[in-house]
Amino acid sequence: MTKLAMFGGAPAVTRGTPQSSWPVVTDQDTEAVLGVMRSGRFTAASAGEQEIRSLEREWAERVGTAHCLAVANGTAALTIALAAAGVGRGYEVIVPALSFVGSALAPLHVGATPVFVDVHPSTFNLSPDHLAAAVSGRTAAVLPVHLHGLPADMDEILAFAGQRGLVVVEDVAQAPGVRYRGRITGSLGDLGALSLNVSKNLPTCGEGGLLTTGDPELADRAELLRQFGERLGGRGERPYVSHAPGWNAKINAIQAAFTRSQLTRFDEQRAVRDRNVTRLLARVAELPGFTAPEVPADREHGWHILRFRVRPEAFGLPESRASVLRAVTVRVMRAEGVPVSRYQTRPLSEQPIFADAGAPSRALDVSVTRAVVQDSFVLQRIHLNPGAGDLLERVAEAFSKVWEHRAVVANMADSHTPDRTPA
Ligand SMILES: Cc1ncc(COP(=O)(O)O)c(C=O)c1O
Incomplete structure (x- = not known):
């Protein structure tokens, strides 16, 4: 023995054991970031900026949703998702009791109350059996978290939410692009919120997030909320008109370029x-x-x-x-x-x-x-x-x-x- x-x-891990770091940063990633530096196009507002839009398009294609919006971080993605779906003051959001605190802060940021339910002892994901007991007359949404990378029991959750008219916002922070019964995380609920934090499986060189949805109206509202409530996108001058209590939750082109390179x-x-x-x-x-x-x-x-x-x-x-x-x-x-x-x-x-x-x-x-x-x-x-x-x-x-x-x-x-x- x-x-x-x-x-x-x-020790089992002896001095000579090769250690591994994450993320793996290659010359290709560095070149992608330098490409943005050289271009001078740092934000989506820069004329000709392509990295952010390309990341959104590529991720939407991979997940199988019509829309993807790049945002500042995963918590912002969750918050905007809830707000875009009309979840706000006076409403409750069902959240698994085992998660990163960001899952619980997002409901608070929109003025809603998180309602914590227990998880399954071996999947560690929200147990759909507890949903019925958690619902009240004020419940507006369920926020299942695909904890540790394992998709939650989405079909059961979606069936329950469907019967009661609840919105489902997936917290995809820890499970980007994972297959569940032939579909991909982020395309299962009404909206999906992903973190691109440097520690995550799909990282950026810092902080970032992605929000996916198949619903054009939700996408439109999320876009307003990402950018001070402003409607941009046209080629003309910025009108400086705000239609909604939005945040400034945009990603920058360096983060987008790094993630696009990682995505390859x-x-x-x-x-x-x-x-x-x-x-x-x-x-x-x-x-x-x-x-x-x-x-x-x-x-x-x-x-x-x-x-x-x-x-x-x-x-x-x-x-x-x-x-x-x-x-x-x-x-x-x-x-x-x-x-x-x-x-x-x-x-x-x-x-x-x-x-x-x-x-x-x-x-x-x-x-x-x-x-x-x-x-x-x-x-x-x-x-x-x-x-x-x-x-x-x-x-x-x-x-x-x-x-x-x-x-x-x-x-x-x-x-x-x-x-x-x-x-
Ligand atoms: C489950 C979960 N939800 C939300 C977040 C928040 O993401 P971010 O750190 O990008 O705001 C994280 C990660 O940090 C997470 O692990």
């Missing part, structure tokens, strides 16, 4: 990543101490984040030690050279903005979300680079080492008090 790195053994490698990178991640997960799935993510047969997974739950009973521990076992496992894995971390430490309903600062919200029972954030840890970013295959083999070794040393790990978890154990 190899010794745990924590106790002086060689998107499919190839996805295919290799899928192979690398699937190999890692198959190895972890053999270890009874962890639950590795699974993919329902009717959809793909974009593998933006890999979440692993610990199984205390497999370590001979009671369920009540789940959180401590997770914390100990994280420490052991980090000593092995694997940068695991937590992603979300509480249900959205327990974020201080809602729990303490008095922002309006409503929450149903979110006990699954609470259990998941306590007993799971994630791998982020290092697996996105297609060159991460060898590194992920070492990550699998680290999981195996934890499992081989389960008696020691369980003993550490048993003797630690939860509040003394660092996350």
Whole structure:
């Protein structure tokens, strides 16, 4: 048995293991950005600007929607999507309790109240079973999040929303271009909001977002809201006339050019990543101490984040030690050279903005979300680079080492008090 790195053994990820960074920036990307610098056409308002429009056209074609608008970031895309659909003050928006806080802030930005519902214990996505209990006379929209890259149960959500006349805004931030029952994320709901943040699977060199819809009226309103409520697009002089309480939420041409260049490698990178991640997960799935993510047969997974739950009973521990076992496992894995971390430490309903600062919200029972954030840890970013295959083999070794040393790990978890154990 190899010794745990924590106790002086060689770490699973040794010094020589090639590390992987994300995004992969090539000369082609640099040239694309420099091309904009040389052209002097930095915004959509610059005469002859093509990068922004081309990105919008190319993404719309890929997703299969008639319209795509490039915006400043994913939160702006969500906010504009809700506002374009007429969701505002006095309305409620159903949001999964497990997500990045941006999913919950967008309803607040339009004056609506987020209503938090629980997620499924293994897909981590909004559980359609909870929708009926969440609906009130003020519900206007459902905001399913394709968390970690896995599309939510959209057909069930759309059927429910359709019966009650609710708008569906997909949060596609973590799952760009992922197939669900023959369709692509961002084309499933009334509107889709995507983040191009540099950490995302389809990145820009900073911040950006894309909003997709098949509805020309929603697209028209979203366009107004992106640009001070102004109607531009004509060749003549800017009229400086505002028709709606819009934001300034435009993207710039440098961001668009970078993403367009990344897009040329998107499919190839996805295919290799899928192979690398699937190999890692198959190895972890053999270890009874962890639950590795699974993919329902009717959809793909974009593998933006890999979440692993610990199984205390497999370590001979009671369920009540789940959180401590997770914390100990994280420490052991980090000593092995694997940068695991937590992603979300509480249900959205327990974020201080809602729990303490008095922002309006409503929450149903979110006990699954609470259990998941306590007993799971994630791998982020290092697996996105297609060159991460060898590194992920070492990550699998680290999981195996934890499992081989389960008696020691369980003993550490048993003797630690939860509040003394660092996350
Ligand atoms: C699920 C989810 N929704 C919304 C956002 C917000 O996107 P952005 O950071 O581009 O505003 C993010 C990413 O940060 C996210 O992961």
